[in-house]
Amino acid sequence: xxxxxxxxxxxxxxxxxxxxxxxxxxxxxxxxxxxxxxxxxxxxxxxxxxxxxxxxxxxxxxxxxxxxxxxxxxxxxxxxxxxxxxxxxxxxxxxxxxxxxxxxxxxxxxxxxxxxxxxxxxxxxxxxxxxxxxxxxxxxxxxxxxxxxxxxxxxxxxxxxxxxxxxxxxxxxxxxxxxxxxxxxxxxxxxxxxxxxxxxxxxxxxxxxxxxxxxxxxxxxxxxxxxxxxxxxx
Amino acid sequence: xxxxxxxxxxxxxxxxxxxxxxxxxxxxxxxxxxxxxxxxxxxxxxxxxxxxxxxxxxxxxxxxxxxxxxxxxxxxxxxxxxxxxxxxxxxxxxxxxxxxxxxxxxxxxxxxxxxxxxxxxxxxxxxxxxxxxxxxxxxxxxxxxxxxxxxxxxxxxxxxxxxxxxxxxxxxxxxxxxxxxxxxxxxxxxxxxxxxxxxxxxxxxxxxxxxxxxxxxxxxxxxxxxxxxxxxxx
Amino acid sequence: xxxxxxxxxxxxxxxxxxxxxxxxxxxxxxxxxxxxxxxxxxxxxxxxxxxxxxxxxxxxxxxxxxxxxxxxxxxxxxxxxxxxxxxxxxxxxxxxxxxxxxxxxxxxxxxxxxxxxxxxxxxxxxxxxxxxxxxxxxxxxxxxxxxxxxxxxxxxxxxxxxxxxxxxxxxxxxxxxxxxxxxxxxxxxxxxxxxxxxxxxxxxxxxxxxxxxxxxxxxxxxxxxxxxxxxxxx
Amino acid sequence: xxxxxxxxxxxxxxxxxxxxxxxxxxxxxxxxxxxxxxxxxxxxxxxxxxxxxxxxxxxxxxxxxxxxxxxxxxxxxxxxxxxxxxxxxxxxxxxxxxxxxxxxxxxxxxxxxxxxxxxxxxxxxxxxxxxxxxxxxxxxxxxxxxxxxxxxxxxxxxxxxxxxxxxxxxxxxxxxxxxxxxxxxxxxxxxxxxxxxxxxxxxxxxxxxxxxxxxxxxxxxxxxxxxxxxxxxx
Numbered sequence: 001x002x003x004x005x006x007x008x009x010x011x012x013x014x015x016x017x018x019x020x021x022x023x024x025x026x027x028x029x030x031x032x033x034x035x036x037x038x039x040x041x042x043x044x045x046x047x048x049x050x051x052x053x054x055x056x057x058x059x060x061x062x063x064x065x066x067x068x069x070x071x072x073x074x075x076x077x078x079x080x081x082x083x084x085x086x087x088x089x090x091x092x093x094x095x096x097x098x099x100x101x102x103x104x105x106x107x108x109x110x111x112x113x114x115x116x117x118x119x120x121x122x123x124x125x126x127x128x129x130x131x132x133x134x135x136x137x138x139x140x141x142x143x144x145x146x147x148x149x150x151x152x153x154x155x156x157x158x159x160x161x162x163x164x165x166x167x168x169x170x171x172x173x174x175x176x177x178x179x180x181x182x183x184x185x186x187x188x189x190x191x192x193x194x195x196x197x198x199x200x201x202x203x204x205x206x207x208x209x210x211x212x213x214x215x216x217x218x219x220x221x222x223x224x225x226x227x228x229x230x231x232x233x234x
Numbered sequence: 235x236x237x238x239x240x241x242x243x244x245x246x247x248x249x250x251x252x253x254x255x256x257x258x259x260x261x262x263x264x265x266x267x268x269x270x271x272x273x274x275x276x277x278x279x280x281x282x283x284x285x286x287x288x289x290x291x292x293x294x295x296x297x298x299x300x301x302x303x304x305x306x307x308x309x310x311x312x313x314x315x316x317x318x319x320x321x322x323x324x325x326x327x328x329x330x331x332x333x334x335x336x337x338x339x340x341x342x343x344x345x346x347x348x349x350x351x352x353x354x355x356x357x358x359x360x361x362x363x364x365x366x367x368x369x370x371x372x373x374x375x376x377x378x379x380x381x382x383x384x385x386x387x388x389x390x391x392x393x394x395x396x397x398x399x400x401x402x403x404x405x406x407x408x409x410x411x412x413x414x415x416x417x418x419x420x421x422x423x424x425x426x427x428x429x430x431x432x433x434x435x436x437x438x439x440x441x442x443x444x445x446x447x448x449x450x451x452x453x454x455x456x457x458x459x460x461x462x463x464x465x466x467x468x
Numbered sequence: 469x470x471x472x473x474x475x476x477x478x479x480x481x482x483x484x485x486x487x488x489x490x491x492x493x494x495x496x497x498x499x500x501x502x503x504x505x506x507x508x509x510x511x512x513x514x515x516x517x518x519x520x521x522x523x524x525x526x527x528x529x530x531x532x533x534x535x536x537x538x539x540x541x542x543x544x545x546x547x548x549x550x551x552x553x554x555x556x557x558x559x560x561x562x563x564x565x566x567x568x569x570x571x572x573x574x575x576x577x578x579x580x581x582x583x584x585x586x587x588x589x590x591x592x593x594x595x596x597x598x599x600x601x602x603x604x605x606x607x608x609x610x611x612x613x614x615x616x617x618x619x620x621x622x623x624x625x626x627x628x629x630x631x632x633x634x635x636x637x638x639x640x641x642x643x644x645x646x647x648x649x650x651x652x653x654x655x656x657x658x659x660x661x662x663x664x665x666x667x668x669x670x671x672x673x674x675x676x677x678x679x680x681x682x683x684x685x686x687x688x689x690x691x692x693x694x695x696x697x698x699x700x701x702x
Numbered sequence: 703x704x705x706x707x708x709x710x711x712x713x714x715x716x717x718x719x720x721x722x723x724x725x726x727x728x729x730x731x732x733x734x735x736x737x738x739x740x741x742x743x744x745x746x747x748x749x750x751x752x753x754x755x756x757x758x759x760x761x762x763x764x765x766x767x768x769x770x771x772x773x774x775x776x777x778x779x780x781x782x783x784x785x786x787x788x789x790x791x792x793x794x795x796x797x798x799x800x801x802x803x804x805x806x807x808x809x810x811x812x813x814x815x816x817x818x819x820x821x822x823x824x825x826x827x828x829x830x831x832x833x834x835x836x837x838x839x840x841x842x843x844x845x846x847x848x849x850x851x852x853x854x855x856x857x858x859x860x861x862x863x864x865x866x867x868x869x870x871x872x873x874x875x876x877x878x879x880x881x882x883x884x885x886x887x888x889x890x891x892x893x894x895x896x897x898x899x900x901x902x903x904x905x906x907x908x909x910x911x912x913x914x915x916x917x918x919x920x921x922x923x924x925x926x927x928x929x930x931x932x933x934x935x936x
Contacts (some may be wrong), residue, residue, distance in 0.1 A: 017394060024530070032382075035310070049399075056378070056381070056382035056384070057381045057382060057383065058383055058694035058695040059696040060698065061381065064790070065381055065383040066380055066381060067377060067378060067382035067385075069374070069377060069382050070373060084419065088380070088381065089380050089381040090380065091376070091377075092377070092380030092381045092477035093377070093380075094373060094374075094376075094377045096370070096373065096374060096377070097367045097368065097369060098367065100367070101367045101369065104361075104364065104367060105361065105369065105374055106356045108360050108361050109357070109378060109383070109384055110386050111356070111357055111360070112354055112356070112357035113383050113384050114354065114433065115349065115350075115352065115353025115354075115357075116268050116349075116350055116353050116354075116384060116386075117686075117687045117690055117691075118349065118353075118429055118430075118431045118683070118687065119346050119348075119352075119353060119435075120346055120349075120685070120686065120690070121428075121682075121683035121686040121690075122345070122346070122422070122427075122429035122430075122432045122683050123342045123343070123346035123418075123432070123617065124683065125427055125429065125681070125682040125686070126342050126345065126418065126421060126422050126425070126429060126432075127338075127339070127342050128682050129425045129427045129682070129717045131426070132419075133330075133331045133332065133334070133335045133338060134331065135330060135331060135335065135339065136330070138327075139328055139330065140303070140327070140580070142328075143301065143303060143325075143326070143327070143328045143330070144290070144301060144343060146301050146322070146324065146325050146326030146327075147288035147291045147295065147298055147299055147300060147301040147322065147323040147326045148291060148292070148298055148301035148473070149290050149292055149347050149388065149928055149929075150290070150299075150343055150346050150347050150350055150386075150387075150388070151386065151387045151389065152350075152384075152385065152386030152387065152388070152389075152442050153383065153384075153385045153386065153694075154384070154386070154690060154694070155608070155765065157388075157690050157694055158689075158690060158693075160693055161686075161689040161690060161692075161693050163464050164431065167690070168682070168685040168686065169546050169702070170701055170702055171685045171688050171692075171699045171700075171701070171702070172680070172685070172688065172699065172700035172701065172702055173618050173681045173682065173684030173685040173688060174678040174684065174688060174699075175687045175688050175691070176691075176697060177379060178699065182891055184357075184360065185891065186361060186888065186891075187364075188311075188356070188360050189884055189887065189888075189904070189905075189908075191360070191363045191364070192363075192908045192911065193356075193359055193363045193908065194905040194906070194909040194912075194915075195356040195357075195360060195905070195917075196352075196356075196434050196438065196664070196902060197349065197352045197353055197356055197431045197434055197435060197438075197904050198356045199901055199902075200430050200431055200434060200668075200901075200902075201353075201424055201431060201900055202891070203891075203896040203897070203898050203901065204430065204681075204683075205683070205684075205687075206891075206895065206896040207450055207675065207681075207896040208585065208681055208687075208688075209894065210896075211640040212640070213593070213641045213672075213675075213676055213896075214589075214592070214593040214596050214597070214636070215589035215590050215593040215641070215672075215897075216534050216641030216642065216643050216672070216673075216676035217636040217639045217640070217641040218585075218588065218589040218592050218593070218636065219585045219586065219589045219643045219676075220639050220640065220641060220642060220643050220676075221626075221629040221633070221636055221639050222585055222589075222622060222625050222626060222629060223585070223643065223644070224619075224629075224639075225501045225625035225626075225628055225629050225667040226526035226527070226528065226622070226625055226851055227526040227527060227851075228526065228527040229644060231448060231639045231640065231642075232639075232642045233638055233640065234637070234638055234639070234640055245473070266814040267808055280819075282735050285909070292928035292929040292930070293929060294928065299765070329797060351920075351921045351924055351925075352917070352921065354920065354924070355917035355918070355920040355921045355924075356827065356917050357917075358916070358917065358920050359915070359916040359917040359920070362916050363916070372809055383694055383695075387928075388924060391924050391927035391928055392920070392923075392924060392927075394927055395920075395923040395924060395926075395927050399923070402916070402919040402920065402923050403936070404935055404936055405919045405922050405923050405926075405933045406912040406914070406921040406922065406933065406935065406936055407915045407916065407917070407918030407922060407935035408918065408927070408933075408934045409921045409922050409925070410931060417655055420654065420657075423650055423654075423670070423671075423674075426674045426677065427778070428671040428672070428674040428675040428678075428681075429671070429675065429683075429774045430668055430671050430898070433667060433668075433671065434667075434668075434902075436727075436786070437657075437662040437663070437667065438658070438660040438917075438918070439918075439921075440657075440660045440661065441662040441909065441915075442615065442915055442918035442921075442922075443660065444662075446874070446875040447662075447827070447875045447906075447909075447910055448826070448827040448831070448870070448875065449663075449820070449823035449824050449826065449827040449829050449875070450823070450875030450876065450877050450906070450907075450910035451570060451870040451875040452819075452822065452823040452826050452827070452860070452863075452870065453819045453823045453877045453907075453910075454873050454874065454875060454876060454877050454910075455860075455863040455867070455870055455873050456819055456822070456823075456856060456859050456860060456863060457819075457877070458863075458873075459859035459860075459863050460617055460760035460761070460855075460856070460859055461617075461760040461761060461863055462760065463878060465873050465876075466874035466876045467873070467874065468871070468873070468874055470758050477715065492754075501779065522848035524846070524849070524851050524852070525849045525850060525866075526851055529849065531909070532849055533849055534848060535734075535845060535848050535849040535850035535853075537842070537845060546893050556848070556849065557849040559844070559845075559848050560845070560848030560849045561848075562841055562845045564835075564837060564841065564842060564845070565835045565836065565837060565867065567836065568835070569835045569837065571827070572829075572832065572835060572844055575835065576825045576829055577825070577830050577846060577850060577851070577852055579824070579825055579828070580821050580822055580824070580825035580852050581852050583817065583818075583820065583821025583822075583824065583825075583899065584817075584818055584821050584822075585818025586817065586898075586899045587814050587816075587818050587820075587821060587899050587903075588814055588817075589901060590814070590890070590895075590897040590898075590899055591810045591813055591814035591817075591886075591897075591899050591900070593895055593897070594810050594813065594886065594889060594890050594893070594895050594897060594900075595807065595895045597894075597895045598806065598889075598893070601798075601799045601800065601802070601803045601806060602781065602799065603798060603799060603803065603807065604719070604798070607796060608771070608796075608798060608807055610793070610796075611769060611771060611793075611795070611796045611798070612758070612769060612811060614769050614790065614792065614793050614794030614795075615759045615763065615766055615767055615769040615790065615791040615794045616759060616769035616811060617758050617759065617760055617811070617815050617855065617856065618758070618811055618814050618815050618854075618855075618856070619769075619854065619855045620818075620852075620854030620855065620856070620857075621851065621852075621853045621854065622852070622854070629769070635783055642823060644804055648750075652825075652828065655828060655832075656824070656828050657826070659831045659832070660831075661824075661827055661831045662824075662826050663824040663825075663827070663828060664820075664824075664902050664906065665817065665820045665821050665899050665902055665903060665906075666821060666824050666825070666828075668898050668899055668902060669821075669899060672898065672899075
């Protein structure tokens with residue numbers, strides 16, 4: 001299970017030189033699904049099979065097993081199925097389609113993850129801003145996980161996070177992104193699919209990493225130009 | 235447990251005339267939290283207590299119990315706690331704050347629900363549009379629920395929905411909204427909280443109910459004016 | 469021409485006590501159009517006419533005249549038309565409908581203004597971020613105003629702003645809002661009209677006024693919980 | 703002036719074979735700016751100069767001249783400047799930077815155009831939905847162009863469009879996109895610039911071309927699963 005991009009390419013090339021015709025490689029990292037399609041095709045010409053196994057579960061997978069979404073030839077999948085069975089929780093792996101499909105499904109999984117995180121985040125922010133009610137966010141996260149419509153594993157983690165730091169005062173509001181959100185957005189656009197919420201969730205991450213928005217400076221300057229609205233000077 | 239708005243107002247007024255000083259009313263419906271604050275205040279002047287109990291769980295609550303978020307005086311809450319204990323799943327009820335807090339927390343819960351639904355919906359649409367992979371959405375929903383980061387109760391329901399109708403061909407893409415999403419958006423705006431994803435999830439529902447967008451007609455007409463781009467004529 | 473809200477209400481009440489049956493009041497401020505409908509109705513009962521005159525043009529109106537959008541009875545409008553003719557540029561005033569219509573049209577005007585400002589702002593930010601091209605934003609704003617599809621008065625002001633401060637280094641990216649954007653969004657939602665771009669333009673202003681997003685803190689904390697992704701500590 | 707993509711590549715290759723060292727090619731089409739950077743580099747090795755001239759003004763350019771944004775070596779630009787002077791309105795052309803900068807600036811221009819169009823479109827839709835006021839959209843577009851803050855050339859075209867068809871009843875709400883909006887969004891994402899309004903304006907075009915949203919079907923199905931909310935059946 002290796003990271004995406006250059007290192008994956010190198011590792012696969014390296015392994016391809018070591019293995020024999022009839023062998024199978026499994027890429028359990030976050031590769032771009034089009035790369036997996038291309039690599040599978042190239043390896044197939046050498047008689048080597050490639051399975052693309054999207055993997056989810058985070059650091060908790062070590063304990064409960066990883067959810068595995070596998071693409072590639074079904075017969076090859078069946079050959080190595082015991083490996084997936086060992087790594088995954090019960091029923092937690094499946095063959096989802098031809099080469100590339102595994103990483104494609106994992107990519108969309110991550111796009112959805114961006115949206116879910118943003119949705120919960122906005123809800124907690126709205127509650128946090130309601131000072132008059134002085135709400136206990138950990139208590140609410142815990143409560144919602146007992147039978148409410150929005151119960152989920154991410155909400156269980158929110159409960160843990162608020163338990164450790166009720167107002168998240170030690171955490172900076174700075175959110176990285178690791179690429180799969182961008183791919184999901186690009187894929188949606190490529191296919192003319194409007195995915196506004198997944199897309200905006202990505203853009204909000206960019207915004208979180210800006211000290212200040214240049215666009216906002218432009219608007220402040222223009223409002224001053226037309227309306228004489230004061231700008232905050234540096 | 236009554237619907238919001240006029241009928242709730244009438245029912246509470248009716249009950250207020252029947253009960254005695256020292257009695258407690260419980261509003262387990264989807265009232266606007268500001269109404270609950272106002273009603274609790276008015277009833278208190280008559281010596282009557284009002285608890286606002288936000289309720290989640292949908293039609294499944296009948297089986298597993300309802301998640302209950304209760305606002306009002308803590309002492310009053312404790313008096314009637316056995317009722318909530320009976321209706322809720324284990325630990326599935328809590329006193330979350332003063333009058334109004336229960337319905338406020340339920341309102342935000344629904345706002346989050348809009349965003350989660352929209353996030354999953356976009357992900358499934360992206361997969362559905364990828365015809366080359368011919369993905370089995372039920373299988374994927376099921377798989378993701380086995381240990382993936384985005385597992386949730388809503389995703390379990392998605393599994394059920396795709397089981398009944400793999401391509402949702404019998405369902406129209408027409409989505410109602412019942413008010414709490416609007417309240418969440420209004421609340422966010424009132425407090426200067428940007429909640430773009432919850433907000434857009436509401437707007438997408440409006441869009442789903444339009445046969446055609448007038449705004450899109452404007453753009454089509456303008457593109458024709460400046461660029462000679464053909465418009466599709468009726 | 470008076471500001472919106474309480475002071476307008478007071479001023480109109482004050483004037484209503486001073487004027488006589490058959491007189492006409494003109495509210496040239498940014499009143500909420502529903503207030504104008506209500507006030508016109510109340511004044512009418514006393515035989516006093518109210519015209520609601522939405523006014524645009526900013527501080528430049530003093531020089532070139534104000535664009536005036538007038539609501540109220542047409543006969544009353546005609547009586548006082550010379551006033552509007554004097555204040556407005558040529559053809560720059562019109563009777564747009566019954567009471568409230570003037571302020572309604574002005575409200576929507578401002579909603580559009582939010583979107584236009586945000587659109588230009590994003591474009592300039594994209595250019596500003598392209599360091600390799602080292603683009604001269606003033607030059608480009610000027611150029612675009614010579615026959616391009618996006619030429620506009622706001623873009624002329626952008627030219628002025630970049631002339632004074634090429635990188636806007638003296639301006640903070642902090643954008644106020646004066647209420648009409650909120651009203652436009654509320655109006656759209658009330659009528660089930662999806663107006664995503666006007667709405668987001670408002671939310672971006674809120675975001676510009678946050679030092680840090682609480683929602684982003686939530687996401688950073690959750691990513692740490694599930695993926696062990698490092699958070700930036702305070 | 704040729705269309706983007708394959709035909710441009712072919713045309714440039716064809717011309718490159720015909721011209722001589724020291725000659726200059728001008729690409730006045732909507733090429734992707736990265737292609738222009740690449741082509742300029744390749745041609746330079748043969749001693750041929752390439753200027754990338756972004757062109758705006760639509761079909762009206764024939765009458766008033768085209769706004770031209772030119773990238774490439776300044777000395778080369780100066781050599782052929784008379785051509786641009788002839789084609790453009792007064793001051794309506796400029797050298798904006800090195801190779802690629804011309805098409806880059808044009809690309810961003812188009813991204814802004816998407817946002818402006820969407821902003822006006824939403825405003826007109828909000829007015830159109832306000833049936834009680836029965837507003838005359840042509841009259842309002844005309845009025846706003848007389849001194850209001852949002853006056854622009856696009857708004858003049860809106861006036862023309864509403865003059866021809868007051869309710870746009872002959873136009874379908876179906877909006878094409880020609881690629882530059884996608885490039886602008888991709889560019890913004892590549893540079894971690896949040897451009898939510900330009901991005902959403904693109905996605906709204908996709909949505910305008912869907913008869914029905916699959917995502918909306920998913921939400922309708924899920925609401926039925928958890929809440930028993932009726933779905934509209936086909």
